[in-house]
Amino acid sequence: MNEDFYKQGLEKAQQKDFVAAIELFNRALQTNPNWDAVYYRRGLAYFDTGAIHQAVSDYTKAIELNPQYTEAYYGRALARVVLKNLPGALADVERAIVLNRNYAGAYNLRATIHRKQGNIHGAIADFKQAAELYLEQKDQENCRRCLSSLQQLQPKPKTAVVQSVTTKPAPILSAKDYFTQLIEKAEQGDTRQAMEDLNWILKADPQDAKAYCCRGVV
Template identity: 65%
Template sequence: MSNEFYNQGLEKAKQKDYAGAIAEFNLALQQTPDFPEAYFQRGLAYYDSGAILQAVSDYTEVIKLNPESVEAYYSRALARVALKNLPGALEDVERAIRFNSHYAAAYSLRGMVRRKQGYIHDAIANFKQAAELYLQQKDAENCRLCLERIKQLQPPAKPAVTPANSPAIKITSPKEYFRQLLDKAEKGDTKEAIADLNWVLKADPQDAQAYCCRGVVNCKMGKYQEAIADFNQALKLNFVDAIVYRNRGKARCLLGDYQGAIADFNQALQTEPQDALVYVARGNAYRAMSNYLGAIKDYSQAIQINPEDAQAYYNRGIAHTHLEDMQQAIENYQKAASIFLEKEDWDNYKLVLDSLNKIQKSLPETKQQKYNLLRQRLLRLVGGQWEIAQRLIQQKKDNYPQMPEEWYLQKVITELERDRGV
C-alpha cells in the first residue's frame, strides 16, 4: 500500500501538485516509517513548494536511514544555500563528492558556495572540475554554463601603463629587441610593432632579421602577400632559419598555395626536425588538400614531440571526422578540450565543445543504438517490467534535471547492479 501512495506522490509531484504529492508521501510514510525514498521525494516537494526547512528535515531523515545517500547530501546542500547556511551547505556538498568523486553538479554547487564565501580562486577550481566532468559526460550545455561562471569570476586584464617619457622597449640586444616587438604584436599591438620595424628597416635596409620579424607580424595582421615578400627578402639576405620557412609556409597555405606551403615546411623540418608546430602546419596543408591520412600522420608526429599540443589533437580530430572515423574524432576532441581547460584557453575550449556537439548531432543512429542497448539491459534488471524502469528513470529526472536520456538509464543500471552486487 505504501508503494501505491508513493507512486501517486511521484505522479502529483511530476504535475507540480506539490501539496497533493506531500499528502501522498505522508500516507506512504505512515504505512512504512523507514522509507528513505518517500522522505527524499517529500523533501523535493517541500523544496519546490518553498518550504525549505521542512525539506532539510526530510533530507536529514534520508541520511539517517542511508548515511551514504549522495542525492540527499546534495539536495540538503542546495536547501541550505537557500537558507544562507553556507558552512552547512559546504559540509554537505563535500560529503556528496566524497561518496561520488565524479558528481559534476556537486562540484558546480561547491563552486557557487565558495564564490558566495568569497573564495574566488577555489570557486574557479571547482567550476573547472565540474566543466571537465560534464565534458566527459558529453553534457555540453552544463559545461558551457560552468565556463561562463569562470569567465565572470576572472578579473579583467589590466592594460600595461608605460610612462610618457619612458621608451616603449628597452633594447638589450638585437635578438631581444625583435623578441619584444613580437611580444607586442602577440598582445594585439601590431600597428606599433610594424611602425617600429619599418623604422629599423629604414635605418638599415639589409637587416634580414627585421624582414623576418615584420613578415611574422604581417601574418598576424592577415597581410599574407606582404608577409611572403618580407620572408623572401630575409632569405635573399641569407637569413636561413626554420622560422622563415615555417611562417612563409603558413602564409602560402592561407593563400591556397598548398604545394608551396608543404615545400616550405619540409625546408623548416630539415633545420628543426623536432619542431611540433611545423608538423601541425604541414598537417593543416595536407588536410586542406584532402590528404587526411598524411595530415593525421603529421599531427601524430607533433603529439609524439609534444604530448600536450592541444591544437594537434584538435586538428587530428577534424581529419578523423573527414574520414568518418567518429570515435577517433571524439577521443581527440576530448583530449584537446582537457588540455585547453587546464591552460584556461576558454575560446579554444568552447570551439572544441562545439565540434563535439556537432558530432553528437550527426550520429543519431549511433546514439539510438546505445540507448536501445541500455534499455534492454535495464529491462533485464527489472524482470522485463518497463513500468518499474520508468518510475526509476523518472526519479532520476526529478533529481537531476536536464541530463541526457542515456545518462538516466546508466544511472539506474549502475545503482541496481550495485545494490545486487553485480
Template identity: 65%
Template sequence: MNDEFYNQGLEKAQQKDYAGAIAEFNRALQLTPHFPEAYLQRGLAYYDSGAIHQAVSDYTEALRLNPESVEAYYCRALARVTLKNLPGALSDVESAIRLNYNYAAAHNLRGMVRRKQGYIQDAIASFKKAAELYLQQKDKENCRLCLEKIKQLQPPEKPVVEQQISTNVPIISTNAYFTQLLEKAEKGDTREAIADLNWVLQADPQDAQAYCCRGVVRCKMGNYREAIADFNQALLLNFQDAVVYRNRGKARSLLGDNQGAIADFNQALQIQPQDALVYVGRGNAYRAMGNYLGAIADYTQALQINPDDAQAYYNRGIAYTFLEEMPSAVADYQRAASIYCEKEDWDNYHQVLNSLQKINKSHPESRHQKYNLLRQRVLRLVGGYWEIAQRLIEQKRDYYPGMTDEWYLQQVIDDLERDRGR
C-alpha cells in the same frame, strides 16, 4: 499499497501539485516509516513549495536512514544555500562529492558556495572540474555555463590556471566581484554587466546582493521600473543595506514618486547617516516638489560630509535660482565648475558654464533686487514651496488687478506675518 502512495506522490510532484504530493508521501511513510526515498521526495516537494526548513528536516531523516545517499546530501546542500547556511551547505556538497567524485552538479554547487563565501580561486577550480565532467557526459550546455562562470570570475587578462596557493585564502571577495561588475557598467558595458548578473541569479536566485547590483545597473540604463523590482527583491531577501534604499529612492524620484523617494532616502539615512549621496538624492526630490529650502539644507549637509562634491554644489545652485538668490547660485555654480575642471569632467563643466551664462543674461541684479528680496521672504514664510506662494499671489491679483509684482508680494507677506502674530 506503499509503492502506490509513493508513485502517486511522484506523479503529483511532477504535475507541481506539491501539497498533493506531500499528502501521498505522508501516507507512504505511515505504512513504512523507514523509507528513505519517501523522505527524500517529500523533502523535494517541501523545497519546491517554499517550506525550506521542512525540506532540510526530511533530507536529514533520509540521510539517517541511508547515510550513503548522494542525492540527499546534494539536496540538503541546495536547501542550506537558500537558508544562507553556507558552512552547512559546503559540508553537505563535499560529502556528496566524496561519495561520487564524478557528480558534476555537486562540483558546480560547490563552486557556487565558495563564490558566495568569497573564495574565488577555489570556486574557479570547482567550476572547472564540473565543466570537465559535464563534457565527459556530453552535456554541452552545462559545460558551457560552467566555462562562462570561470570566465566571469577570473581577473581580466589572466587565463584560468591552477594557482599554487592555499584555497582557504580569499583572492577576490564577493563584494569586490560585484564592484568589478559595477565598474564595468560605469564604463558603459551595461549589457555585459547585466548578463553577468543574470548568470549569478540563475545560479543562485536567492542572492540578494546580486539583485541589488543588477538594480544599480538598470538605474544606469534608465530602466527604473525594472531596477525598483530588483531592489524590492533584495529587500525581500533581507538585504538591509543603505545602497538599496538610496538607489530605489533615486529610481522612484526619476519616475516622479518623490514622496516615496524621500521615504527611501530617510530609511537609508537611518542605516548610514553620513552618506552624502543620500542627502543629494533627497535634496533632488525636495527640489522636484518645490521645497527649495529643504533641498538646500540637504545639499549643504552633503557638502559638509564631502566638501568636493561638485554635483551637490551644482544642484544647490539650481535650488538657489528658483529662490532667485542669484549671488548664492553663482557662487555654487562657480565652485562646481572649478571642481569639474580639476577633474577634467568637461561635459559637466560646460553644463555648469551654460547655467552661469543664463543667470548673467536673464537676472541682472540691479533690476530685480527689491523683487528678489520680497520673493525670498515669501518663500521662507511658506516653507520654500513656491506653488503655495503663487496661489496666494494669484488670489491677490483677482482681488486687486493691475498692481505691480512687488505690491502683490508685499501683501502676501503682510497676510502671512499677521496670521502668525508677527
C-alpha cells in the same frame, strides 16, 4: 499499498502538483516510517513549495536512515544555501562528492558556495571540474553554463572607466556573448585558454556551427 502512494507521489511531483505529492508521500510513510527515499522525495517537494526548513528536516531524516544517500546530502546542501548556511552547505556538498567523485552537480554547487564565500580560486577549480564532468556526460547546456561562470570569474582587464558601486552583477552570458568574450580573450593573448574552452564545447556538441566559426577566428 504504500508502494502505490509513493509512485502516485512521484507522478504528482512530475506534474508539479507538489502539495498533492506531499500528501501522498505522507500516506506512504504512515505504513513505512523508515523509507529513506520517501523522505528524500518529500524533501524535494517541500523545497519546491518554498518550505525550506521542512525540506532540510526530510533530507536529514533520509540521511539518518541511509548515511550513503548522496542525493540527500546534495539536496540538503542546496537548501542550506537558500537558508544562507554556507558552512553547513559546504559540509554537505563535500560529503556528496566523497560519495560520488563524478557528481557534476555537486562540484557546480560547491563552486557556487566557494564564490559566495569569496574563495574565487576554489570556485574556478570546481567550475572547471564540473564542466569536464558535464562534458563527459554529454550535458552541453550545463557544460556551457559552467564555462560562462568561469568566464565571469576571470580577471578583467583594467580600464580607465571607474564603474559605479551600484553596478548590478553581470548576467549569465548568452551563447553569442560568450563566444564574443572568447574572441576577446584570444585578442588579449590568452589563445590557449580560449581554444580549450571551444574544444570543450565542440566535444559536447560537434554540430555547434558557431563554436567552429569562433574557433576559426581564434
